[in-house]
Amino acid sequence: MIEFERVHKTYKVGGREITALEPCDLQIPQGQIFGLIGHSGAGKSTLLRLINRLEEPSGGRILVDGIDVTALPAKGLRQFRQKLGMIFQHFNLLSSKTVADNVAMPLKLAGEHTAAEIRTRVAMLLARVGLSDHADKYPAQLSGGQKQRVGIARALATSPKILLCDEATSALDPQTTAQVLQLLNELNRELNLTIVLITHEMDVIRRVCDQVAVMDAGQIVEQGPVAEVFLHPKHPTTRRFVFEAEQLDENEMANDFAQVQGRIVRLTFQGQATYAPLLGQIARQSGVDYSILGGRIDHIRDVPYGQLTLSLVGGDADAALAQLKAADVTVEVLRA
Numbered sequence: 374m375i376e377f378e379r380v381h382k383t384y385k386v387g388g389r390e391i392t393a394l395e396p397c398d399l400q401i402p403q404g405q406i407f408g409l410i411g412h413s414g415a416g417k418s419t420l421l422r423l424i425n426r427l428e429e430p431s432g433g434r435i436l437v438d439g440i441d442v443t444a445l446p447a448k449g450l451r452q453f454r455q456k457l458g459m460i461f462q463h464f465n466l467l468s469s470k471t472v473a474d475n476v477a478m479p480l481k482l483a484g485e486h487t488a489a490e491i492r493t494r495v496a497m498l499l500a501r502v503g504l505s506d507h508a509d510k511y512p513a514q515l516s517g518g519q520k521q522r523v524g525i526a527r528a529l530a531t532s533p534k535i536l537l538c539d540e541a542t543s544a545l546d547p548q549t550t551a552q553v554l555q556l557l558n559e560l561n562r563e564l565n566l567t568i569v570l571i572t573h574e575m576d577v578i579r580r581v582c583d584q585v586a587v588m589d590a591g592q593i594v595e596q597g598p599v600a601e602v603f604l605h606p607k608h609p610t611t612r613r614f615v616f617e618a619e620q621l622d623e624n625e626m627a628n629d630f631a632q633v634q635g636r637i638v639r640l641t642f643q644g645q646a647t648y649a650p651l652l653g654q655i656a657r658q659s660g661v662d663y664s665i666l667g668g669r670i671d672h673i674r675d676v677p678y679g680q681l682t683l684s685l686v687g688g689d690a691d692a693a694l695a696q697l698k699a700a701d702v703t704v705e706v707l708r709a
């Protein structure tokens with residue numbers, strides 16, 4: 374468990390103070406993939422780098438498994454950092470070293486392993502990330518996705534319990550992004566690894582995260598399980614991210630709504646309800662006619678969801694909506 378208690382951070386630049394993180398309380402349970410999303414300058418990197426004390430907090434306490442890491446002396450901090458791995462947007466591999474030597478680096482620095490132990494562990498890590506055949510190559514000979522796999526293998530070398538990912542897929546194309554996210558997903562489950570992940574894409578959050586915190590101007594403005602935040606965004610910043618990901622335009626939707634009669638509702642189906650033939654049944658029973666104004670079916674992590682925007686005309690619309698709610702469908706009335 375990672376806990377922030379009133380943690381804040383101010384940078385001093387040429388006599389001027391820049392607040393990067395307002396006092397922040399946060400809890401990240403062990404074994405979760407926790408996403409931090411926000412626009413450039415929102416304070417995401419600062420928050421992430423406070424966890425491994427690459428940045429020192431200006432105040433507050435950070436506890437990892439109950440240990441106050443803000444109070445650790447130099448030796449304790451070195452040991453603590455071995456329990457944390459980090460991966461970066463631009464991979465940060467050493468260009469003059471081979472793939473195997475890059476992965477071996479944290480083990481060599483720890484100074485606790487024989488050369489044979491390091492060789493065995495590196496071979497195992499490279500096999501896990503699918504790069505056994507590339508051990509003797511240099512980073513320049515690899516694709517972006519392969520470089521990030523080396524970064525992941527290196528980050529996992531000392532068997533950390535926490536992996537910090539700073540925009541780890543931002544430099545990758547969509548297909549490679551999907552593969553790297555899939556690998557992170559698998560590692561999270563296999564190793565019960567806590568992953569804290571920074572991104573500016575809601576789609577990355579939707580695909581892998583359990584929880585999300587949305588940051589704006591140094592503050593967490595919305596936080597919760599991804600399904601809740603993604604399907605029912607409240608803060609304007611969250612709404613912008615979700616609408617961007619869904620390629621929706623609020624003004625266009627308002628224009629569309631002006632063209633149709635009746636009530637307008639948004640229905641959210643999750644899990645089993647996503648595929649149940651509810652809508653037709655309920656429309657027949659209540660005598661309501663509906664037209665579909667928008668919708669999609671997708672997954673949040675592994676859970677399917679469907680979201681439909683409908684206009685309802687005639688019949689007993691109240692009864693229809695009550696039946697939908699009784700079947701665990703979330704109903705939001707967009708126009709009464």
Ligand SMILES: Nc1ncnc2c1ncn2[C@@H]1O[C@H](COP(=O)(O)OP(=O)(O)OP(=O)(O)O)[C@@H](O)[C@H]1O
Nearest residue numbers: 384386391393411412413414415416417418419420
């Ligand atoms: N070392 C530093 N010295 C001075 N100001 C800094 C430093 N690092 C960050 N800042 C400032 O703190 C604020 C938050 O920056 P941070 O990098 O945490 O945001 P971010 O959300 O990660 O942005 P990005 O997505 O662009 O990386 C910004 O105003 C930034 O200019």
